[in-house]
Structures are given as structure tokens and as C-alpha cells.
Amino acid sequence: MIDNMNELRSFIIVAQTNSFTKAAARLGVSTSALSHSMRKLEEQLKIKLFNRTTRSVSTTEAGEQLFKQLFPLFESIEDNINALSTFRNTLNGTLRINGADHAFMYAIWDKLLVFMQKYPEVKLELTSDMKFTDIVAGRFDAGIRLGKEVDQDMIAVRISDDMQMALMATPHYLEQHGIPQSINELTQHECICVRMPTSEGIFLWEFLNTETKEVIKFMPSGKLTVNNNFLAKQACLSHLGLALMPKDRMINELATGKVVELLANQAIHYDGYHLYYPSRRQHSPLFKAFVDILKVT
The missing domain is CATH 3.40.190.290 (D-Maltodextrin-Binding Protein; domain 2)
Structure with missing residues (x-):
């Protein structure tokens, strides 16, 4: 039995970032405290979850399996909690979006401002990247790229003109x-x-x-x-x-x-920019609100 569910949430963040330092910064704790928490979790589960070196951290096969099982569950819990905010006419939560700097600065910046003004309790994390990024491996909620051709399990929504x-x-x-x-x-x-x-x-x-x-x-x-x-x-x-x-x-x-x-x-x-994301994200009220503001009507 896990003593503290926060340890599982911390595990997810470490697995997402592949870094104790980055995960600790996101969680607002010290790196040493986070490392100790993960070792405690491994002891409770009696399974090694991370491969650690002086330069990097990565999930073991068991750790990756646990991440893939837990991440949708925690995401669903977060979506359900965020959905309650509709009862007070607002939304909250965090969205991590990957895209080229041109998309953010020239194609959708005004729409992002509208979204942030309409939902002031939502946190947006924008990652600018010229190279093609695997948003699933990078643990992003969505990505932005030219054209509408995406993987079969993704949805693409046009968000800009040509x-x-x-x-x-x-x-x-x-x-x-x-x-x-x-x-x-x-x-x-x-x-x-x-x-x-x-x-x-x-x-x-x-x-x-x-x-x-x-x-x-x-x-x-x-x-x-x-x-x-x-x-x-x-x-x-x-x-x-x-x-x-x-x-x-x-x-x-x-x-x-x-x-x-x-x-x-x-x-x-x-062809203009499209927002693309896993099909499971379309059920999130927060993500739906994001798409509704960005999409070209």
C-alpha cells in the first residue's frame, strides 16, 4: 500500500521530465527530497523504477509501464476536478503546448491572450521548438505544426490561415x-x-x-x-x-x-497551422475550451 499518493504524482513528473532537478523545480521541492521520496516509493513497491546516472534519469521497463498506467488515471482525475470549476463559471489547470516560435508569435498569439484573459486561473506552458517533437514522449498536451496530417490516434484542428x-x-x-x-x-x-x-x-x-x-x-x-x-x-x-x-x-x-x-x-x-492532440484529450472541459478559442471558424 502506498503511504502517500503524492509520491505517485511526483513519480509521474520525474518520468515526464527524465530529471530530478526539473521535476523538483516543477513540484517546488528540493532535488534531494524528491530523490528520497522516489527511493521510498521503490522500496514500498519493491521494484526499481528509475535508472540513475550522474548525468541522467530514465524509467526502467517497470517504471515506464507504471507511468503509462498511472498517467491517464491522474489526467482523468485532474480533468474531473477541473470540470467542477464549471459550477463557478471558470476553469483551472495546466496545459503544456509544443510548437514553432512562428506559430506562437505570429499565428495564434492574440488567441492565446484571449484564452488567458477568459480563464485567468489556467496556467499555460508554451515550449518553442523548430524540430518535430513527439508530444506523447515529451508529455505535452498538444502540439502545433503546419498541415493536418497526423498520426492515426491524433486529432488535428486548424488554428490559422495559410x-x-x-x-x-x-x-x-x-x-x-x-x-x-x-x-x-x-x-x-x-x-x-x-x-x-x-x-x-x-x-x-x-x-x-x-x-x-x-x-x-x-x-x-x-x-x-x-x-x-x-x-x-x-x-x-x-x-x-x-x-x-x-x-x-x-x-x-x-x-x-x-x-x-x-x-x-x-x-x-x-497549409496553415493545426493543433494536434491525442483523442482522449477531447473529453477534457479545459482542453475543449482551449480548442474552441484557437480553432478557425
Whole structure:
């Protein structure tokens, strides 16, 4: 018999974070106290739950099995408790969302503000990540990515308009190097390359053939390679070359003339962002309220 159910909750947090330090910070206890609590739980169960090294913590096979059994139960308990808050016309709880910085900052930020104002007792934890993240393994409530194609056990809800891409450069750069009039002429220019964190390959530029409506792929090349669009934008504004990125990242700079859009008639757009999440989450009143505010109607 478990003496303290809080030890099981602590176990879930450690299993989620794979770190005593991170879990202790989330729980508001010391690392040593949490480690002692987990050893006590292992003694009570007479099972080793964690593999510990000086650098990392991971669940054993038994620990992972216990986590998979307990996590939905604790999540269901939390959802049921949160559902009671509807009797006082509010919701509370915590939502952990993973997505690209562009999605948070440019596509849904205003909606997030509406949600937080409407439900002031809810805590949101936003994790910005360029690489593709397994939200189940990462213990997130939901993820955000372009397009609606998701795993079979996931639900996808559209939360933004299409993402319009734009090729841009500063007037100063164009004065020095000329204005490209076609995709082929891009080989004569400095292109600011972005290395993708998941594949570690260079982000392939895509344009639209105005006649056939087919996608034209172009591999950019230049002296500078970065790993995110913040640096790509800064490099572009520093007159270092051409940059291809979502147009709304440079909307103010385009309006003031700090940058110029190039080959605009061949610009491509991608399907908008979708919120995707496990089907079991749709029964949570808190999560349903979140989806209702984010979704495109």
C-alpha cells in the first residue's frame, strides 16, 4: 500500500521530465527530497523504477509501464476536478503546448491572450521548438505544426490561415548585387541558409511555377548558415543576403521599406497551422475550451 499518493504524482513528473532537478523545480521541492521520496516509493513497491546516472534519469521497463498506467488515471482525475470549476463559471489547470516560435508569435498569439484573459486561473506552458517533437514522449498536451496530417490516434484542428512565404532582401543589398529576376538568377546571390534541426539538412526553398502551378525546388547556397529564422531575419536586415521565410515575420519591415519582396508572383504558401492532440484529450472541459478559442471558424 502506498503511504502517500503524492509520491505517485511526483513519480509521474520525474518520468515526464527524465530529471530530478526539473521535476523538483516543477513540484517546488528540493532535488534531494524528491530523490528520497522516489527511493521510498521503490522500496514500498519493491521494484526499481528509475535508472540513475550522474548525468541522467530514465524509467526502467517497470517504471515506464507504471507511468503509462498511472498517467491517464491522474489526467482523468485532474480533468474531473477541473470540470467542477464549471459550477463557478471558470476553469483551472495546466496545459503544456509544443510548437514553432512562428506559430506562437505570429499565428495564434492574440488567441492565446484571449484564452488567458477568459480563464485567468489556467496556467499555460508554451515550449518553442523548430524540430518535430513527439508530444506523447515529451508529455505535452498538444502540439502545433503546419498541415493536418497526423498520426492515426491524433486529432488535428486548424488554428490559422495559410502561411505565406516571401523572398526578401534589403535595398542596400540589392543596390550592391542587383535584383534577381528569376529563380535561376538566385545562384548568383548570397542566400541565407537555414539548417533544419530534425533532419540537419538545409531548408529547401520552394517557389510556384506561374504557368504549370507546379512547385519549383531550389537549394540555397551562401556564406552564412543559421539554425533559426530569428538569425536569418537579422542577417537579412544586416544586408548579408536573400532570405526566404514566412512573410509576416517581416511585415513591418516590408511596410517601411527596410526590405523588399522578390519574385512575389512565384511565392508559395503552405497549409496553415493545426493543433494536434491525442483523442482522449477531447473529453477534457479545459482542453475543449482551449480548442474552441484557437480553432478557425
